[in-house]
Amino acid sequence: MAQLLPSVWRHIPERYSLLGSHCENCGKDYFPQRPICPTCRRKGKIVQKLMPREGKIFSHTLVHAAPAGFELEAPYHLAIVELKNGVHLLSQIVDSDSEAIQINSPVKMVFRKISEDGKQGAIAYGYKFKVVRNAAAASKPGKPVGKQSTSSKK
Amino acid sequence: MRQVSIIGAGMTKFGEHWEKSLRDLVTEAAVKAVADAKLDGGEIEAIYGGCMAPGLFAGQEHVGALIADQLGMNPIPSTRVEAACASGGLALRNAYLAIASGAYDIVAVGGVEKMTEVTTEQTGVILGGAGDQEWELFMGATFPALYALMAKRHMHDYGTTEEQMAACSVKNHANAVHNPYAQFQRAITIDDVMKSGYVADPLKLLDCSPITDGASAVILCATEKARKYTDLPISILASSQASDTLALAHRGSLTEIRATKVAGEKALKQAGLSQKDIQAAEVHDCFSIAEVMAIEDLGFFKKGTGGKVSANGETALNSKLSINPSGGLKACGHPVGATGVKQAVEATVQLRGEAGKRQVSNLKNFMTHNVGGSGATVAVHLFARGD
Numbered sequence: 346m347a348q349l350l351p352s353v354w355r356h357i358p359e360r361y362s363l364l365g366s367h368c369e370n371c372g373k374d375y376f377p378q379r380p381i382c383p384t385c386r387r388k389g390k391i392v393q394k395l396m397p398r399e400g401k402i403f404s405h406t407l408v409h410a411a412p413a414g415f416e417l418e419a420p421y422h423l424a425i426v427e428l429k430n431g432v433h434l435l436s437q438i439v440d441s442d443s444e445a446i447q448i449n450s451p452v453k454m455v456f457r458k459i460s461e462d463g464k465q466g467a468i469a470y471g472y473k474f475k476v477v478r479n480a481a482a483a484s485k486p487g488k489p490v491g492k493q494s495t496s497s498k499k
Numbered sequence: 500m501r502q503v504s505i506i507g508a509g510m511t512k513f514g515e516h517w518e519k520s521l522r523d524l525v526t527e528a529a530v531k532a533v534a535d536a537k538l539d540g541g542e543i544e545a546i547y548g549g550c551m552a553p554g555l556f557a558g559q560e561h562v563g564a565l566i567a568d569q570l571g572m573n574p575i576p577s578t579r580v581e582a583a584c585a586s587g588g589l590a591l592r593n594a595y596l597a598i599a600s601g602a603y604d605i606v607a608v609g610g611v612e613k614m615t616e617v618t619t620e621q622t623g624v625i626l627g628g629a630g631d632q633e634w635e636l637f638m639g640a641t642f643p644a645l646y647a648l649m650a651k652r653h654m655h656d657y658g659t660t661e662e663q664m665a666a667c668s669v670k671n672h673a674n675a676v677h678n679p680y681a682q683f684q685r686a687i688t689i690d691d692v693m694k695s696g697y698v699a700d701p702l703k704l705l706d707c708s709p710i711t712d713g714a715s716a717v718i719l720c721a722t723e724k725a726r727k728y729t730d731l732p733i734s735i736l737a738s739s740q741a742s743d744t745l746a747l748a749h750r751g752s753l754t755e756i757r758a759t760k761v762a763g764e765k766a767l768k769q770a771g772l773s774q775k776d777i778q779a780a781e782v783h784d785c786f787s788i789a790e791v792m793a794i795e796d797l798g799f800f801k802k803g804t805g806g807k808v809s810a811n812g813e814t815a816l817n818s819k820l821s822i823n824p825s826g827g828l829k830a831c832g833h834p835v836g837a838t839g840v841k842q843a844v845e846a847t848v849q850l851r852g853e854a855g856k857r858q859v860s861n862l863k864n865f866m867t868h869n870v871g872g873s874g875a876t877v878a879v880h881l882f883a884r885g886d
Contacts, residue, residue: 403850404651404753406647406648408729410619412627435634
């Protein structure tokens with residue numbers, strides 16, 4: 346169902362820059378951002394934190410039957426990626442040989458178009474991941490995009 | 500807390516009901532359950548109806564009021580309960596709690612979904628709403644894809660094979676042959692599953708439950724008053740529920756559904772039973788891998804062995820443990836809001852000894868296990884004969 350632009354726009358810091366949360370009480374990282382630390386709850390102290398952009402494939406699938414809006418992309422690879430800080434997220438895997446997409450393959454974040462709201466509507470961008478042949482050459486964390494900054498603490 | 504029993508049960512045939520609407524289906528199931536309970540209808544004090552997405556499937560919200568209206572039951576309270584594919588299980592649980600608390604003596608529980616009003620692609624998007632819209636669906640995830648991610652990791656960690664998963668579908672179809680209410684009353688082979696097309700690798704079409712129209716209903720009554728209506732009430736020994744993160748990726752494990760473990764353990768504790776006291780269970784096999792994990796997470800089989808024991812026939816009808824005698828979601832069909840209540844209907848029919856050729860023999864205690872989404876909600880119930 347078509348959604349208005351703000352639903353895409355609200356998530357720009359997270360989807361463009363992997364801006365997540367960190368609890369200063371227990372030290373755990375979360376992505377996407379969480380208002381409350383599930384471990385510490387009231388004792389938690391949540392601040393924003395950029396996630397690492399490298400990790401490895403934790404599990405993967407090749408989607409043949411696509412939902413509405415993704416028909417032209419099928420078949421496409423989806424994975425649960427384990428980032429270097431242990432945080433898991435779901436992402437498409439692109440720009441990679443199918444045989445290279447295996448559990449534990451090293452991956453890094455790339456910035457891609459995710460979807461468009463019809464021919465006239467907003468285009469949504471965000472993260473996808475690609476397999477890195479040489480993991481040592483993976484890129485360093487970039488600068489955050491959007492109105493929020495990395496160092497903001499509540 | 501008061502004891503609660505089922506005194507009546509009914510369901511529509513599950514399948515593609517092009518000629519029937521959501522209201523036709525829920526009315527048919529409810530009328531059957533009321534008649535089965537030998538009630539006039541006026542004795543019913545409240546209604547709980549499980550329904551996942553009538554607004555998106557048929558443009559109709561406010562289904563609680565719709566059910567009471569269609570059944571001619573106004574002005575009693577009528578509440579729609581939504582928890583994705585666990586909507587029915589939670590409707591049952593809410594009715595159970597309402598009677599156990601003493602608020603009511605007799606409550607009707609319905610579950611319904613009318614899924615064939617939209618295209619398959621739209622169905623994928625609507626069911627996707629059971630997951631996390633902003634962090635799963637937005638990225639192109641589907642429900643088969645989420646369960647495929649679990650299956651791939653289960654295969655990696657425990658050596659589970661596609662053939663072992665296929666065995667769950669084959670067994671469930673074999674059971675559904677004897678269920679006149681099942682969507683697919685026909686047997687399939689491992690080869691059929693293996694040759695069906697990939698939906699999301701490693702899950703193929705015949706690893707997946709179908710798109711189904713259908714409704715189911717049970718009538719609950721305070722056990723102390725149940726004998727007034729039936730000589731054989733079916734006791735609800737336990738009702739439990741647990742939750743987990745909405746998105747699959749945000750959990751610690753892909754090979755275990757924690758909410759299933761928690762709800763299963765709580766239910767057994769409430770009933771004072773252990774796994775060996777259960778002879779049969781309806782588990783939530785929305786995908787073959789879901790059944791493999793369910794029989795592990797409920798504690799019937801050791802973690803990692805679910806595929807192997809399924810392929811060995813240990814979950815077939817009247818083997819070690821009869822899993823999904825109705826045919827399960829795979830072969831009986833999965834009208835999402837109706838499934839949790841249908842599981843209670845199957846428990847009732849089985850415990851009464853009226854299941855015909857799919858009857859579980861020497862049956863004492865029956866478990867039902869209903870999952871919402873990829874495991875963010877789980878409801879478990881335990882049943883036994885009340886005579």
